[in-house]
Amino acid sequence: MGSFSFVPVVFFFLFVAVSGISFTEFVYPPFSASHYGFIDMAGTFLSSRNGTFKAAMFNPGGQSSFYLSIIHVASNTVIWAANRDAAISSSGEMNLTVKGLGISDADGNPVWSTPPLKSSVHALLLNEVGNLILLDQFNGSLWESFHYPTDTIVIGQQLSVGSFLNSSSTSSNFSRGDYKLILSSSDAVLQWRGQTYWKLSMETLAYKNSNYIAEYMAVNRTGLQLLGRNGTVIVIQVLLTPSDFQIAQLDPSGKFIVKSFSGSKWNQEFAWPTDSCRIPFFCGSIGLCSGSASTNPTCSSCPSTFHVSSEDNGGCLPNSPYSLPLACNSSNNSSQQNSSALSYIKLGNGMTYFSILFSEPVKYGVNMSTCQELCSVICTCLGVFYQNSSGSCYLLEDELGSIISNSNAGVDDPLGYIKALVGSSPTDFNNPSSGKRKFPLAALVLLPFTGFSLLAALAFLLRGRRRQSKEKEIKLGRMDSRSSGEMDAFYIPGLPKRFDFEELEVATDNFKTLIGSGGFGAVYKGILPDKTVVAVKKITNVGVQGKKDFCTEIAVIGNIHHANLVRLKGFCAKGRHRLLVYEYMNRGSLDRTLFGSGPVIEWQERLDIALGTARGLAYLHSGCDQKIIHCDVKPENILLQDHFQAKLSDFGLSKLLSPEQSSLFTTMRGTRGYLAPEWLTNSAISEKTDVYSFGMVLLELVSGRKNTSRLQSHNLNDSSSGGQSSSSSGSGLVYFPLFALDMHEQARYLELVDPRLEGRVTREEVEKFVRVALCCVQEEPALRPNMNAIVGMLEGGIPLGQPDFDSLNFLRFIGRRFTEASMIEEGTERNDRVRYQESNSFPTRTTIDSRTCFSYVSSQEVSGPR
Template sequence: MFFASAAPSPLLMGFLLVLPTVFFSCALVSALPFSELIHPDFNGSYLQFIDNSGAFLLSRNGTYKAAICNPDARQINFYLCVIHVASNTMIWSANRNHPFSEAGKIYLTSKGITIVNETGVEVWSALPTQSSVNALLLNEMGNLVLVDQANNSLWESFRYPTDTIVIGQHLSVGTSLSSAVSASDLSTSDYQLRLTSSDAILQWHGQTYWKLSMDTSAYTDSGNTVEFMTINGTGLYLLNRNGSVVVRVALASTDFRIGKLDASGQFMVNSFSNGKWNHEFVGPSDGCRLPFVCGRIGQCSANSASNTPTCSCPSNFHLSSLNSCVPVDGSFSLFSACNSSNNGSQVDSSAATYLTIGYGYDYFSNDFSKQLNYGLNLSVCQEVCSGDCSCFGVFYDNSSGFCYKIENKLGSIISSANGDDDLLGYIKLVATPSTNFDGNNNSSDQSQKFPVVALILLPSAACCILIAIGFVWLKRWRISRFGEIKFGQPNCPSSEELDAFHIPGLPRRFDYKELEVATDKFKTQIGSGGFGAVYTGILPDKTVVAVKKITNLGIQGKRDFCTEIAVIGNIHHVNLVKLKGFCAQGRVRLLVFEYMNHGSLDRILFGTGPVLEWQERFNIALGTARGLAYLHSGCEQKIIHCDIKPENILLHDDFQAKISDFGLSKLLTPEQSSLFTTMRGTRGYLAPEWLTNSAICEKTDVYSFGMVLLELVSGRKNCLLRTQSHSLEDDSSGSHSSSSSGLGFLYYPLFALEMHEQGKYLELADPRLENRVTSQEVERLIRVALCCVHEEPSLRPNMVAVVGMLEGRIPFCQPRIESLNFLRFYGRRFTEASMIGEENGSNNAILYSQANAFLTSVAGGSYRSVSYMSSQQVSGPR
């Protein structure tokens, strides 16, 4: 932290837009003439080539070089780097979190690149598994690439960015830049630039403090989904997959430009020409908007003359000997985070008190965090923070009643230019053990004479304390009786309790009449589910919403209603449907969701409308996989959906996939077992373990996803195909059959397995795509799908790995045939059942139902020797 009386710190220097050039001491790793590529069995170290001043790789025109670099000649930290030659600026480093000494070595083998330290321990590697490495290439864009014998890319440094993006490089959605700790320490710090489907954002400990679209220099050209960020000779762009501009920052024309997330936390775009750097763009431009510019609770004020930050302590705080701001009242200290200690003892969040910093202050995350509008008073705002061990304080707006929490980490505060605004800041404090002037605990004074006045005051004080304890006990009893509601559990609140009390932390609560007006008395039904119908509505602010009306008010309906509020209301992901609010009035239960204008996947995929193109199908698969990966591993609690199917995958603008219907979800804490055995879900997507009373975990969702993936490839239901030498056409009823009389219904997962074994992947593609998809593209999804439907759950990849495969970051898995043989049994039984139905003259719909039910029964009985299970049981409550 720096203050007005101190010399400027590196953070301040970063704000002053110091040139981003970092000078390196580089070692030549090979005495060979410069080349743009090297081949396996190459190795080198800093010590081996210390007398050379070049690099072991040089791009064709000499624009970039690769070398072993030491950012500071006084340091012993060495890195494998890619450097822009003209400016001597590093654009990428391999082992930024694991530097090695001058005795470390780099090896290039047929398996890839490996870096070992002086003791021979591996510190970093790039080992692609697709095929053998033929060469390491440095191209003219600065991309370090491992290629095979056919010059196919096996691994690229551009896919693993550090803190810099250059011309020709794409930063895809889901990837990020992470700043270095300093110019000499390249390890990742707490600042990240993340690319979402709608924007580029800067975050500190997960808290957003800047968005590109909100910058005054940025222009939003469309509302399309963002696919990647890039910079070129004319500016900085967020682009859609078809290359259309979503957000742009227009800059002067230049040949070389970089975007870098600086150690200060600012994202800078700079161009290099005529031997010097030109600073073109910086975000945020206000240095006081950097989360930790003045340290913890440091007050940042903008110097109007130099437009640089000046640091001090806010009112009621002073500068301590440790150069940080602490309460003036030494009997209190700043609150410590969850599971941390304060002065050696565990902190009780509910025992916290609040110290005001007065009016005229702001916090970097207030513009981006969710406003908690309780419509009550300041005490409620503070109570919410007191009950949250990740909350460090609040900002309360007297005029609107909005409450903003300071969460996760406590950063600097901003001295607002508008000193009379209504925003009032409060910092959470805890009492510290009282000490005497010589630093010893007050218990050392027991030998002193006991004051006589205490004999008079103590009995009165004791009475007051007893009364206070009584009031506290009564209040806590009332809260536990009426206010604390644990969602997703059998003790869900009654309708009377929901009517009488506001529930802090939940999505917006709507009045029934408000939603009745919005839906025109529930006039337009757009869908239905196991617990009611879904209607379209328009809120007063013109927002279109989907309103789910819960009609089954039995025990299960109430439980799932509360589960959906708790689950959907507390998770936020671009591939998950957002819950905007709810209504609980009398026996009425309504959920208000964001409206998905393209409806559900099954209507688009299996309907008679325009055909989904292959890229759209792939994007839907990837979006669904990302949503499931977040549910399984990105939330505080693991969430198993239990009913993944096309009907529960909704499509928004540009066919962006969003997973819906969390009524069947199960919440599991890390301490709890990840297994449960209640039969839930939809026939056709149920994993084998559902049918055998085996343990259920997140791998059941993986199986269901694999079945959906097969349907995305074929454009048909997995069990709605006739077969005649595998020649498939559409019949007049809209189902797909052979041109002659069929032999029965084909079980498509088995057909996919057979074609995989024969390498005939184009046989599996939706024929409506004609020649608009390649065998390689189909193979990728079929291999992932078959791996997902392995009978043995442990052989199925997790959803994080599935996302990696679809994104191309990790190799595609190879299906294990021995764990897919159950599909042959399922297929035979399904075909037998359909043929029996055909002989009895059943129509297609009855055939399908009979075959599916028969398949379920034999899967649960003959194959696994378990008791018979009816189709209704297998289907679950849907």
């Protein structure tokens, strides 16, 4: 037996000694491999059992740098590299010993190794999914390459919370680049030199399934997922085209790319961020990036006060006589700054910076000079962005990235300033002693005296102005508007532009042109001094909360920017006046266009409106720092611009209601027909409440009529060949959601379509809307899809859901009540609520706190109790 067992060992060492022989699945210590030693196999020394992956001493791009790499054979794609920061030559070696794996250069110097192991190594395994594993004598895992990812994860691999992917410098240089994808317990985040520039939760294609804590990220045949509870709960998911081989990779360009391999080519599923101008170093330092995700962004030279750098990394440098200061190191401190040599170069209007969207200002309520002074004494600070209306000060630190040319920038957007040295070399900034100068004696005497005189004059002028202002306010009877509570509003984070009431009176011609009204007040058309057309909303009965409370909520709303949300441009909180200034939407609200007598909205336009509204809600629910529940989704709050771009308005305003209005929330808002059943019970209000309302809006887009409007049932049943629909009754009235449910059960979707479309829509298109809508209006909130999933279904990237008929039976109850003649009498809705509550044995929700509807809704409140 002893001589028999000795034979394989002898043969193994003979095989090792022969150049160019590749092994399958296992190799055993002691073992060595180099590219030169396995040159006939292009450095390959080990293959997985199925031949899908190989391990090789690989040189990317035909360079002279070699790395121990795991390679997907069919695509020749490297999914992992060991010595990425210490490349070796063709004669450098990988060594497998009982202590682990190690790599040494041509001179035998170690450059990389596995960490100390708990027991001796018995074998090195390359398994079927591309994981390189060190095994002990009991086939237990001692070390795995999957636990030390580089820039890629593959099917079967998990990226744990707290770990990250690090991009390569280039496609042929595997050393670590400047970009990282970091996984947190709730999101996946892209960073450049520690500065965030993208979040997975921002993407409309990434929909949130639960509020559980994420534990790891994984990619499988059909999706990219953040998973919790040991992989049993999906936290965030992105659906992919089914494929047997998918990878998620952080590209050297800074984009996070998900792609699949099919046949003989790669198919790119997603590449984030979609707008390359949002990649921090896309155009080099201070390089100007123009364009958008849809127009192929380009590096269009430099800002007007800069010129193209001749250095290898490109970018821009300031024009003479300015130069950029060198970045300080950790040993420098603020006392070393030579502020007398500093200046700030303005970038100009219409320019922004990637980090502004992802960082909080370091100071609020300060002036420009204070913001720049703060930067001047911090050696890591290289520039500032300053928002005048709120006094917000953002610092640009450590290294300057590209500048984004933003053609849609508003007058209230932050302005950028780059720190520069005046008439001095960059080294003077880090060595202030080298820049000392001798001043004339006269200057030493005159300068202090001149400064004192100027300060005295300035103090006198300010005192006179304050006295005049105070006298004027007494005459006007408006001293209360200068209370400390109002002045504090200037120091609230992210506050948008503040208008005086008199300014808005002039802009609206004393509130002359009424363009809308609703539960929160009237809306007037206005024109600002810069000719910008705006919509000014006068908030009525705002309650007794202080100006600071009001401004705090406005700061939250004002900081929300999305293509499908109406932008808040400013506000007024003076005395008893509360006004909001919005961008003007020239086509008005959806209800006027959809239910009016004007030109019919074509089906594609209805799809665009539905998608825009869904994307806006998805952003409010999962794309903001704080979850925002709209609470009043209806056609009146969906505004339209040219080309039927839809934008949600009035989001977040429910928190501005007075307590009296809160208790009458459902009737005061005039939203009968859009209210989810949970409003009528003690069930928690969540984002699924908005989903219900959105489903009702979808049905109205299908029919071109209000769900609760009075329509003779025979008009809807003439074409039926069977029995009468359960949605009709002898009274001749029809509740459209119930009629839609009946037609869905019979697959008669075209009978639901707005007759004005005259056949210009297919059955499949209507079915999509109806099925999505019925999924949204299910009685049980947990059964309703989230808004990210709804976006996917409308776009076609996610299969349509199948509504649960048991959860839609409540529509039959509402339909029966709808047909009662007493519906037209005042108070009928209140009686119906009582009947509904009694039939379902739910306690009455006597007071609805609208503050639950804004943000700050905990996961416990959202998920229960029922």
